[in-house]
Amino acid sequence: DQQVKQNSPSLSVQEGRISILNCDYTNSMFDYFLWYKKYPAEGPTFLISISSIKDKNEDGRFTVFLNKSAKHLSLHIVPSQPGDSAVYFCAASSAYQLIWGAGTKLIIKP
């Protein structure tokens, strides 16, 4: 039973436009949500997080939105750049662990 779902395996976006990556979850007890970015042959790196008591967190070109009633969060990247091409993982914090989504591969087209 997947508690964190990323339903889009891949997404292609034009350079300079907005990239929107989506994530759904089932457990309303999660207290934090995190986004990680992963390049091939490297470990994931932390990008941005949001507390369950917030609905928005912004860091430069990256903004995460949380809709608790819909159990949905999204990561917005504006503007998208070629270096943003990577796999993005959504994760939910639970006890000592992170519960991971399957990832979305973002491709930024020149």
Add this chain to the structure above:
Amino acid sequence: DVKVTQSSRYLVKRTGEKVFLECVQDMDHENMFWYRQDPGLGLRLIYFSYDVKMKEKGDIPEGYSVSREKKERFSLILESASTNQTSMYLCASTLLRSSYNEQFFGPGTRLTVL
């Protein structure tokens, strides 16, 4: 900066061999994790440890064991490697009292079992 290192970036082993994957972190983190990453399946937790000599099974522990004799080191052992264990293996660590459980990852080991 937190540094998590893994003993090998690429490894090729034969079916039936015993395989050791080592992970070391330098930030005095209590919690350490082993994941495998396969396309379309995300990160699946194999084992984790929250203290020296302590270990807990994750979602897919079958065919694996772990060892944590020192706080900074967490080893993953494949007792008898099989072709379905061909994967990217990722080690991570985090502070026990981290507010949102941010995990710091090593570079990964790409294991191929022939």
